[in-house]
Amino acid sequence: MARPHSVRHQRGFTFVALLCFFLLYLPMATMVVFAFNAGNTLGDLDGFSLRWFRAAWQNDQIVEALLRSLTVAPVAACLATVAATMAALATTRTTPYRGLAAKVAFLNQPLVVPEIVTAVALLVVFARIKVWTGYTGLGYLIAAHTAFCIPFAYLPIRARLETMDLSLERAAADLYARPWAVFRWITLPLLWPGILAGFMLAFVVSLDDVVITEFIKSAGQETLPTYMLGQLRRNVTPEMNAISTVFLAISVAVVSLFFLLNRKKT
Amino acid sequence: MAAAAPAIEVLDLAKSFGEARALDGVSVSIGENEFFTLLGPSGCGKTTLLRMIAGFDFPDAGEIRLHGRDIAGQPPFARPVNTVFQNYALFPHMTVAQNIGFGLEMQGKRHTEIAARVDAMLALVRMEALRERRTSQLSGGQQQRVALARALAPQPRVLLLDEPLSALDLKLRKEMQGELKRLQLETGITFIFVTHDQEEALTMSDRVAVMSGGRILQVGTPREIYDSPRDRFVADFIGEANFLAGEIAGIEGQHARVRLAAGGTVEAGLPAGLAPNGRATVFVRPEHAELRADGGDFRGKLDRVVYFGTDTHLHIRLADGSDFVLRQQNSPGGHFGLDPGAEVAVAFKPGAARVLRD
Numbered sequence: 001m002a003r004p005h006s007v008r009h010q011r012g013f014t015f016v017a018l019l020c021f022f023l024l025y026l027p028m029a030t031m032v033v034f035a036f037n038a039g040n041t042l043g044d045l046d047g048f049s050l051r052w053f054r055a056a057w058q059n060d061q062i063v064e065a066l067l068r069s070l071t072v073a074p075v076a077a078c079l080a081t082v083a084a085t086m087a088a089l090a091t092t093r094t095t096p097y098r099g100l101a102a103k104v105a106f107l108n109q110p111l112v113v114p115e116i117v118t119a120v121a122l123l124v125v126f127a128r129i130k131v132w133t134g135y136t137g138l139g140y141l142i143a144a145h146t147a148f149c150i151p152f153a154y155l156p157i158r159a160r161l162e163t164m165d166l167s168l169e170r171a172a173a174d175l176y177a178r179p180w181a182v183f184r185w186i187t188l189p190l191l192w193p194g195i196l197a198g199f200m201l202a203f204v205v206s207l208d209d210v211v212i213t214e215f216i217k218s219a220g221q222e223t224l225p226t227y228m229l230g231q232l233r234r235n236v237t238p239e240m241n242a243i244s245t246v247f248l249a250i251s252v253a254v255v256s257l258f259f260l261l262n263r264k265k266t
Numbered sequence: 267m268a269a270a271a272p273a274i275e276v277l278d279l280a281k282s283f284g285e286a287r288a289l290d291g292v293s294v295s296i297g298e299n300e301f302f303t304l305l306g307p308s309g310c311g312k313t314t315l316l317r318m319i320a321g322f323d324f325p326d327a328g329e330i331r332l333h334g335r336d337i338a339g340q341p342p343f344a345r346p347v348n349t350v351f352q353n354y355a356l357f358p359h360m361t362v363a364q365n366i367g368f369g370l371e372m373q374g375k376r377h378t379e380i381a382a383r384v385d386a387m388l389a390l391v392r393m394e395a396l397r398e399r400r401t402s403q404l405s406g407g408q409q410q411r412v413a414l415a416r417a418l419a420p421q422p423r424v425l426l427l428d429e430p431l432s433a434l435d436l437k438l439r440k441e442m443q444g445e446l447k448r449l450q451l452e453t454g455i456t457f458i459f460v461t462h463d464q465e466e467a468l469t470m471s472d473r474v475a476v477m478s479g480g481r482i483l484q485v486g487t488p489r490e491i492y493d494s495p496r497d498r499f500v501a502d503f504i505g506e507a508n509f510l511a512g513e514i515a516g517i518e519g520q521h522a523r524v525r526l527a528a529g530g531t532v533e534a535g536l537p538a539g540l541a542p543n544g545r546a547t548v549f550v551r552p553e554h555a556e557l558r559a560d561g562g563d564f565r566g567k568l569d570r571v572v573y574f575g576t577d578t579h580l581h582i583r584l585a586d587g588s589d590f591v592l593r594q595q596n597s598p599g600g601h602f603g604l605d606p607g608a609e610v611a612v613a614f615k616p617g618a619a620r621v622l623r624d
Contacts, residue, residue, distance in 0.1 A: 165353070165355065167351050167353060167355040168355050168357060168358075170322055170342070170349075170351075170355065171349070171351060171355040171357075172357070172368070172372075173321075173322075173341070173342040173343050174320060174321075174322075174342045174343075174347075174348055174349045174417075175343075175348065175368050175369035175372055175416070175417075175420065176343045176369055176372040176373050176420065177343055177368075177372045178343050178372075181372060185368075186357060189359045190358070190359060
């Protein structure tokens with residue numbers, strides 16, 4: 001189809017596009033290549049080897065941190081998605097009232113307040129609670145991750161809800177569906193792509209978090225990012241590259257899974 | 267037509283949105299098996315009334331009785347009333363059959379019964395071949411049929427139709443008008459149809475309620491509404507009309523003699539309960555008047571002649587400066603003999619002229 005005003009015909013379009021892709025992906029490609037380095041340094045490539053993957057896999061601290069990350073992220077993402085779905089329904093399925101915008105702003109607080117401030121605030125509060133209750137488990141990390149993941153899950157869900165035709169829910173109610181049935185058979189299936197997108201975003205954001213986790217984790221509660229940050233203070237080996245590559249693979253897997261699930265739905 | 271117990275009885279219904287009065291004391295009684303149309307311009311309250319019968323909105327005051335029982339406070343899922351939406355509101359994640367079966371499913375009907383009923387509905391709207399299609403793969407007319415089948419499947423007592431034809435092109439709209447009428451006759455369900463299109467209202471309805479400003483101005487058969495409008499708004503909204511200023515010269519029973527400002531005195535019917543004196547407006551349809559060689563009720567000067575295919579519109583300038591439009595049926599090969607500027611005489615057909623409430 002001829003599209004006379006397509007930006008593709010702009011002079012230099014291809015060059016700029018390729019440059020952007022290059023800048024985005026070249027560092028990642030370099031990192032992945034060096035993860036397979038047989039040598040000991042990050043600077044020189046000495047042939048292909050899986051030794052750094054093996055080394056990482058045999059490092060108990062790394063495996064433990066990875067497992068912790070893979071516990072906190074899905075649990076926090078699930079909780080955040082449920083909360084975000086309810087929040088999105090409550091803020092769109094209502095006639096606008098005074099204070100609604102303020103509510104939405106409060107909900108999105110983690111997006112605008114510097115993360116370090118939230119981290120310090122949580123540290124102060126959680127330290128108190130730890131003294132009172134004696135509990136030092138993963139609950140703090142999960143609660144904190146859930147809280148800052150909510151806005152990331154909320155935004156795509158709300159966007160989806162806003163484009164959804166309200167008369168569909170009305171039609172279902174007209175056809176004898178009680179409120180719960182309307183949600184189960186109409187709202188939820190139509191909202192599902194938004195919920196998946198929200199979950200995915202929340203999952204990746206949680207997986208990636210350093211600042212808040214670093215502040216509030218109890219002794220020995222390293223997640224993969226905080227472990228890696230800790231390693232920077234010692235000597236950096238291609239083991240870091242190997243871990244990052246695995247990390248990248250997990251993120252890509254989650255995103256791909258999302259696209260596949262979404263394609264089937266619509 | 268109107269059976270012993272009305273299907274829907276609306277009593278003194280009122281609703282305001284902030285300052286705006288959407289419904290201002292509406293009362294109407296709609297009979298069993300009736301094709302009843304709510305007609306009016308946008309903002310007249312017709313859609314608000316429909317939404318309240320469906321249960322999507324609740325009145326500030328008044329009652330809505332379904333077979334004698336007040337349902338005004340019930341949620342939509344508790345009312346045996348179904349709606350065909352203006353945009354159809356078909357569920358995009360379901361097939362045609364799943365859409366049609368949804369209401370029965372929610373009523374907890376058995377699967378064999380649902381399947382049989384869905385088949386019957388598909389046959390009723392002639393869509394058997396598209397059973398397993400997604401609704402996004404359907405044309406506008408097909409979506410319209412699915413929406414009808416879906417609303418009819420649970421056998422509601424009353425079917426509400428919210429401007430269902432407005433999204434269709436002209437040809438399809440004509441076809442669906444006939445289709446709707448057929449469905450209503452075949453199912454025997456009371457249809458309440460909302461439209462702003464006077465032609466739709468006239469061609470399909472058993473009775474029409476003309477609404478304006480949150481009130482019902484007149485209820486009657488299409489012929490009553492068209493031939494004997496009670497006030498100027500109804501006369502103007504439906505079809506075309508001439509309004510002539512005049513003065514009452516005398517009243518005999520249901521007729522008044524009116525001296526027109528444009529000269530001449532005419533006989534005009536009086537709406538029941540109207541006993542005007544002094545100034546009055548006389549109404550006559552363009553096709554209810556004819557040209558005379560001489561005599562006639564009044565005279566004027568031919569201003570413009572506009573050919574319309576089936577008929578010709580003659581614009582006549584009267585002595586008081588007002589315009590009068592007269593419609594003449596065309597016959598093959600014939601041509602209109604008068605030129606603009608010619609002096610003409612106009613006569614009303616018997617019973618054509620009526621005095622209006624302003």
